[in-house]
Amino acid sequence: MSDLVDVSLIVNGSEVSHRVPARTTLADFLRQTLELTGTHTGCEMGVCGACLVVLDGQVVHACLSFAVQASGSAVETVEGLTERAVIADLQEAFHQRNALQCGFCTPGMLMTAYSLLSQPGVPSREDIRDALSGNYCRCTGYEAIVDAIETTARNRAAGGDAAAREEIDA
Amino acid sequence: MEALDAYEQAGSDASYIAGGQSLVPALALRLQAPDVLIDIAHIPDLRGIELKGNWLRIGALTRHAEVLAHPLIRQHAPLYSDAAPHVAHPAIRNKGTLGGSIAHADPASEFPAMTLALGAELEIANRNGTRRVAADAFFVDLFQTAIEPGELLVAIHVPVVNANHRWAFHELARRRGDYALVGCGILADVIDGAIAQIRIVFFSVGNTPVRAAKAEHALIGRVIDADAIAAAQAAVIHDLDPPEDENVPPAMRRQLARVVLGRLLGDIARQAP
Ligand SMILES: Cc1cc2nc3c(=O)[nH]c(=O)nc-3n(C[C@H](O)[C@H](O)[C@H](O)COP(=O)(O)OP(=O)(O)OC[C@H]3O[C@@H](n4cnc5c(N)ncnc54)[C@H](O)[C@@H]3O)c2cc1C
Numbered sequence: 001m002s003d004l005v006d007v008s009l010i011v012n013g014s015e016v017s018h019r020v021p022a023r024t025t026l027a028d029f030l031r032q033t034l035e036l037t038g039t040h041t042g043c044e045m046g047v048c049g050a051c052l053v054v055l056d057g058q059v060v061h062a063c064l065s066f067a068v069q070a071s072g073s074a075v076e077t078v079e080g081l082t083e084r085a086v087i088a089d090l091q092e093a094f095h096q097r098n099a100l101q102c103g104f105c106t107p108g109m110l111m112t113a114y115s116l117l118s119q120p121g122v123p124s125r126e127d128i129r130d131a132l133s134g135n136y137c138r139c140t141g142y143e144a145i146v147d148a149i150e151t152t153a154r155n156r157a158a159g160g161d162a163a164a165r166e167e168i169d170a
Numbered sequence: 171m172e173a174l175d176a177y178e179q180a181g182s183d184a185s186y187i188a189g190g191q192s193l194v195p196a197l198a199l200r201l202q203a204p205d206v207l208i209d210i211a212h213i214p215d216l217r218g219i220e221l222k223g224n225w226l227r228i229g230a231l232t233r234h235a236e237v238l239a240h241p242l243i244r245q246h247a248p249l250y251s252d253a254a255p256h257v258a259h260p261a262i263r264n265k266g267t268l269g270g271s272i273a274h275a276d277p278a279s280e281f282p283a284m285t286l287a288l289g290a291e292l293e294i295a296n297r298n299g300t301r302r303v304a305a306d307a308f309f310v311d312l313f314q315t316a317i318e319p320g321e322l323l324v325a326i327h328v329p330v331v332n333a334n335h336r337w338a339f340h341e342l343a344r345r346r347g348d349y350a351l352v353g354c355g356i357l358a359d360v361i362d363g364a365i366a367q368i369r370i371v372f373f374s375v376g377n378t379p380v381r382a383a384k385a386e387h388a389l390i391g392r393v394i395d396a397d398a399i400a401a402a403q404a405a406v407i408h409d410l411d412p413p414e415d416e417n418v419p420p421a422m423r424r425q426l427a428r429v430v431l432g433r434l435l436g437d438i439a440r441q442a443p
């Protein structure tokens with residue numbers, strides 16, 4: 001069970017290679033091996049959503065995959081999204097609307113919102129709530145989080161997209 | 171298949187892992203501790219969705235998110251599409267597989283019940299070959315199916331719906347994405363306005379998905395009107411034997427089942443031409 005395995009993958013655009021115990025979860029690999037602590041671990045059983053990452057273009061729970069299963073894949077964490085500035089407007093909206101207090105849930109909330117806002121159309125509040133059904137927040141309550149995501153969706157639809165794209169180019 | 175050999179070599183203490191969305195939480199909770207995990211997520215034979223005559227073959231590795239969006243499933247096995255938005259949350263649907271859900275056979279899960287409602291057949295492989303098991307014989311007991319240790323679920327074969335079919339899905343859950351308190355899927359064959367055949371399958375009411383045979387019987391040959399619905403609701407009470415549960419006592423589950431059945435039959439009555 002403690003067999004070591006080679007894990008090679010692309011994390012936030014850089015190739016990484018490490019030898020880790022086979023049962024290392026992707027969440028522990030990111031946090032402990034790579035010291036990318038933006039990905040949080042709460043429940044470690046798929047319930048709280050704090051550990052969400054983008055794996056080959058799709059948002060998944062890093063606590064429910066083993067690192068070795070992600071070998072050969074491309075992973076992006078909240079650090080990567082932040083560096084690419086693709087969620088800068090979303091982060092600003094969270095800040096403006098006080099959509100976080102302790103911030104423990106925030107990386108997961110941002111991941112879910114990022115995924116939702118990547119789909120065509122402007123989501124309703126109902127759609128946003130539905131998308132957030134797998135994300136727990138223990139302090140802020142969900143109203144402000146839904147507000148921040150809704151604001152970002154509307155701004156993007158109203159042409160804020162262009163501004164976001166400029167930020168990426170910059 | 172290589173995976174079948176790997177299991178044989180590992181001895182009894184091995185487990186296949188597909189999407190990992192049920193297995194990894196079970197490992198984290200120390201409910202299971204297999205020595206060896208065999209990752210089946212990349213086996214080509216377990217993939218793909220294709221129409222073969224009057225059957226739709228859905229590879230076991232088809233993810234919940236694909237089930238939700240795939241046009242062939244929407245057209246030919248629509249109860250899966252209707253159920254999919256209620257299965258877990260978006261991120262879990264990106265990894266969890268239809269085959270994993272059916273093999274796991276959680277009695278509160280949507281897809282095993284819809285497999286039974288659709289009258290699907292399950293293709294199972296072992297080292298000697300493959301066999302097909304009807305859904306009616308597949309779900310044996312709590313988390314137990316016709317899949318023997320070391321065997322793999324390869325594909326789900328669904329008889330495609332035709333112009334006479336009517337169907338409906340509904341569940342009651344505390345929040346979207348939670349396991350249902352009670353849920354049900356119905357597939358009915360309606361000829362000249364009357365029910366010729368019907369499959370009514372409940373989930374979250376017992377150890378396996380449960381076919382409501384008495385309620386089905388009460389509807390055969392009838393037009394779905396208020397009387398027929400009342401008769402089915404009276405009968406369904408005797409179809410279900412929900413487990414003792416502090417939070418949801420059996421009487422409450424039976425009552426919720428009556429409500430769900432009434433709504434679904436109303437839906438189906440409105441669909442009939
Ligand atoms: C927070 C949370 C909420 C959830 N909510 C719901 C819900 O509302 N409804 C619902 O239905 N499910 C829910 N699930 C479970 C989810 O749908 C799982 O993805 C699914 O049940 C299992 O599929 P998997 O591919 O992830 O299987 P795995 O976890 O990989 O495997 C599950 C079991 O099936 C076996 N297995 C898998 N594939 C095969 C195969 N092809 N042949 C033989 N054996 C196989 C494995 O050995 C294992 O024993 C939830 C999960 C979580 C974590």
Ligand code: FES
Nearest residue numbers: 042043044049063
């Ligand atoms: S840590 Fe992964 S969902 Fe809670």
Ligand code: FES
Nearest residue numbers: 101103105137138
């Ligand atoms: S801000 Fe503290 S858990 Fe959400």
